[in-house]
Each structure stands twice: as structure tokens, then as C-alpha cells.
Amino acid sequence: MTSSSFTTAIAEGPLMELPIDTNRVRIIRNDAEAISTAHALAKRYAQEAATRDAERRLPWKELNEFSYSGLGGITVPREYGGADVSYQTVAEVFRLLSAADSALGQIPQNQFGVLGVVKALASEEQKAHWFGLALKGQRFGNAGPERGTKTILHQRTRITEQKGQGKLSLNGTRFYSTGALYAHWIPTRALDEQGRAVLAFVPRSAPGVDVIDDWSAFGQRITASGTVTFNDVQVPLEHTLPVWQIANKPGLTGPSSQLIQAAIDAGIASNAIDDAIQFVRENARPWTDSGVALASDDPYTIHAFGRLKIDLHAANAVLQEAAATLDEIARQPIDDKGSARASVAVAEAKILTTEVALEASERLFELSGASATRAKHNLDRHWRNARTHTLHDPVRWKYHLLGNYYLNDVLPARHQWN
Incomplete structure (x- = not known):
């Protein structure tokens, strides 16, 4: 379509x-x-x-x-x-x-x-x-960051007061709007007349809302993370939240979002490894110099799967450790150090889950052989999905966050990607 x-x-x-x-x-x-x-x-x-x-x-x-x-x-x-x-x-x-x-x-x-x-x-x-x-089962989507701005944090979407009407008017174009296509409600950030960030809840069926199915990335194909436009959409005041009030306060908004991103990557890695194991057992042939009858008896293949499983186990363990850190911090008043500790814990998990997802989805083909690349198997979806999803936030900056924290006592920047 x-x-x-x-x-x-x-x-x-x-x-x-x-x-x-x-x-x-x-x-x-x-x-x-x-x-x-x-x-x-x-x-x-x-x-x-x-x-x-x-x-x-x-x-x-x-x-x-x-x-x-x-x-x-x-x-x-x-x-x-x-x-x-x-x-x-x-x-x-x-x-x-x-x-x-x-x-x-x-x-x-x-x-x-x-x-x-x-x-x-x-x-x-x-x-x-x-x-x-x-x-009640209502789904909340997202009208994501804008394209063409200086950085991902900059935005041009505006929400302005309608004089004497008790309502606000929302105007703007957003992209990377994961879930908006399937949602009952599309929350989006916009700047008010004072330049402050506000979260507005808009029904997907509201006049002036246009959800465009133009997501064309090679991975995560059915997330439909495309464009949403708001053209003079009327928003009741009670359907807004002043997110500017928590922008500089210590909290778990960023770490909790990143925790979910890391969990998604861990899932991709697990699926890729499971499919690789099944393919090697059922379809792959041993290399001619191996001297074995089954691909699953190839010593180099055995070693590679051992390494992948260890890396996945480590990533999953650090993911759960990061989640436990958030649980601990959430039980008490959150200060700057607690918020930073949460960001650091999740950054460690995000690095490991990103790296094992990419490694597992790539090595799948090396271990399974040329027949695994046939379109009917669609095994390339694991790498396409891992590569697409892990680009949400660059791991190189997670390493920078960790190094700066441990070496220089610099607390991580506070935003939804940390």
C-alpha cells in the first residue's frame, strides 16, 4: 500500500x-x-x-x-x-x-x-x-523526532493557545513515529509560546492528524515508524503535560527508555542465535577439510557458538542487573547521583546487547554457509533489524559516557537517550 x-x-x-x-x-x-x-x-x-x-x-x-x-x-x-x-x-x-x-x-x-x-x-x-x-487496552504511539533539525533534540512543532476557547492548537511534522500508525492516541512533544516542551495527547482520529505510512528502512519494517503531521489540531489543556518541568530534574525517564531499547536488542540476538543453531543442525554442510560428517561437529563452529552464547549470557545478565539498579533507585528519592548511576548501568547493558545482536546476526551466515542467504529463509532480517534498531543511539557515545563517568566523575547528560 x-x-x-x-x-x-x-x-x-x-x-x-x-x-x-x-x-x-x-x-x-x-x-x-x-x-x-x-x-x-x-x-x-x-x-x-x-x-x-x-x-x-x-x-x-x-x-x-x-x-x-x-x-x-x-x-x-x-x-x-x-x-x-x-x-x-x-x-x-x-x-x-x-x-x-x-x-x-x-x-x-x-x-x-x-x-x-x-x-x-x-x-x-x-x-x-x-x-x-x-x-482498557488503548494503545499510545509516538510522534517522534523531526527531520532536518540541527540535532535530534531540536524541534519546530508548536502548540499555541486559542484565545478564549480553552484549547490549544498543535502544528508540526514529526518522523520516526513508532507505533503511531497503530495507536489510539499519539502523544507528541511540542514547544509552547514560551518555548517550553509540552507533551500533548492527540487521538489518532482527530481532525488535522495525518499518519503517513512512509517508513522505508530495510529493518524493523513493520514498526511503520514514519511521518505524522498535525495541522491546527485542537488539544484540550487537560490533554497536555508540562514535560519542561522534569527536563533538568534527576529521574529515570531516560534510563527506563534505554532499558527497553537494550531489551529489544537482546531479543534480536537471542532469535538470531536460535535460528543459526537450528540451521546448522538441519541444513548446513561441514567444510570439506573438517573431516566430520555433520556441520554441528565442526570444532570451529562449536567454538563460535560457545562464544556467542557466552556473550549473550553476559549481555542478558548485565541487562537484568541494570534493571535491578533502576528498581533500587526508584524506591528512594532520586538525586543527581542516583539518576547518573541509572544511566551508567543501562549504558553498560546497551553496549553489550547492541554488540551481541550485531555479532550474532552477522555470524549466523558465516556459521550456516551460503545456503542460509537464500531469500526463502529470510534470515537476513535479524541483521537488518539489529542494524536498524541499534542506530537509535550510537554505542560509541555510550563508551564515552562510561569513560567520562569513571575517569572524570562527569555525570551523563540528562535526556531520553541516556
Whole structure:
């Protein structure tokens, strides 16, 4: 479907409903239930993951399954009806989903960031409203960073007051809008008339909202992380949050977002290694000089898989250690040092999960042989997905963050990529 035809379909309305039967939405009560639900959902996601990627089949059915599973509300605080699961559980849920289909693991990531902002900034009425919608299966997407600006933090999207109307007007064009295509709500950042950052919640069906399916990257194909435009979109004041108030305060907004990114990469690595093992066992031939009958008996291949498994185990262990650090810090008032420690812990995990995802998805072919490159297997999706997703934030700057922290006692910059 082309961008223009999809835009027409939106204008006509049939895809705008995204109906969710709230009576079917599960309420998850605890961490163990969240992880068992993720295991079950991941098992279903894995069945057609290669086909969805190859055909770029947009996963409407699968995302409704996500809504009905109740996983979208697992971080809602208990006093509002949620499970308020730990960061360790959040990381494991995203790792499991991403090991089945990394695009379906990535699509809901922004929902958890948005709910974190609601928890930090919203009034009691706003919390009851937005948390309640999450528990009813509503999906929150994202209108991401803009293109053509000096850096990823610069923006031109504006939200201005409509005099005497009690509403605001939102105007701008965003890109990298993961999840917006499939969302019921599209939260986006905009600058108010004082130049301060505000988070505005906009229904995907609102007049003036145009979601364009123009995501054309070679990886994470079905995330539909394309363009969203806002043309004089009316936003009630109560549908905004003053995110400028937490911009310079110590917190876990950045580290929690990065933790999910690291979990997605860990999932990609796990999937790539599992597929490589299966292919070597069932399809690969041993090299002629090896003197063995089976590719799985090749000593160099055995050594390589041992190394990959060790690297994956280390990455997963540091990922869980980072999540446990966030859990510890979240239980107490967060100061500059605590916020920095969280960023450092997650940076360490992000480095290891990035590197093992890229290494595993590349070595898959070296260990499996030329037949693994045949299009019918679609094994290249692992590398394409790893390479695309890990570009969200450069690992070279994670090393810089760590080195500067340990060597020079410099606290990491505070933003959503740290």
C-alpha cells in the first residue's frame, strides 16, 4: 500500500476505529503473570514473524492481541488498578517479545515511556484517565523526532493557545513515529509560546492528524515508524503535560527508555542465535577439510557458538542487573547521583546487547554457509533489524559516557537517550 493510498484510507475512516472490546482486555496483577503472558504472546508472535517481515504485513491482529493480553498496562501503579511491575519484569517482557518478533517488541516501547511521564507529572484526574485507558487496552504511539533539525533534540512543532476557547492548537511534522500508525492516541512533544516542551495527547482520529505510512528502512519494517503531521489540531489543556518541568530534574525517564531499547536488542540476538543453531543442525554442510560428517561437529563452529552464547549470557545478565539498579533507585528519592548511576548501568547493558545482536546476526551466515542467504529463509532480517534498531543511539557515545563517568566523575547528560 502506498503512502498516498494509506492516507486516503485514513481519511475515509475504516482504519481509524481500531476497536477494542474492553471486556476482553485482561488485567495483569503481578510480575509473574506479566512474564507468563509475555511467553504465551511471544509464542504466537514467532509463528509468522519471518513472513510478516518479508511481506511487510502490518500487524493489526497481533497488536490487538497485545491489547487484549493486558501487557500494555503492567506499569500502571497499583492504586490505579495496575500491577506496577518491576523494571526487571519490563525488561524481560520486551526481551521475550523481541526474541519472537523485534518489530512487535519495538512498537509498544513508547507507551511505557508515556505512562512514566504520566506518573511523574500528571494530576490525579489525569492519572486516573490515562492509566484507565491503558488498562482498557488503548494503545499510545509516538510522534517522534523531526527531520532536518540541527540535532535530534531540536524541534519546530508548536502548540499555541486559542484565545478564549480553552484549547490549544498543535502544528508540526514529526518522523520516526513508532507505533503511531497503530495507536489510539499519539502523544507528541511540542514547544509552547514560551518555548517550553509540552507533551500533548492527540487521538489518532482527530481532525488535522495525518499518519503517513512512509517508513522505508530495510529493518524493523513493520514498526511503520514514519511521518505524522498535525495541522491546527485542537488539544484540550487537560490533554497536555508540562514535560519542561522534569527536563533538568534527576529521574529515570531516560534510563527506563534505554532499558527497553537494550531489551529489544537482546531479543534480536537471542532469535538470531536460535535460528543459526537450528540451521546448522538441519541444513548446513561441514567444510570439506573438517573431516566430520555433520556441520554441528565442526570444532570451529562449536567454538563460535560457545562464544556467542557466552556473550549473550553476559549481555542478558548485565541487562537484568541494570534493571535491578533502576528498581533500587526508584524506591528512594532520586538525586543527581542516583539518576547518573541509572544511566551508567543501562549504558553498560546497551553496549553489550547492541554488540551481541550485531555479532550474532552477522555470524549466523558465516556459521550456516551460503545456503542460509537464500531469500526463502529470510534470515537476513535479524541483521537488518539489529542494524536498524541499534542506530537509535550510537554505542560509541555510550563508551564515552562510561569513560567520562569513571575517569572524570562527569555525570551523563540528562535526556531520553541516556
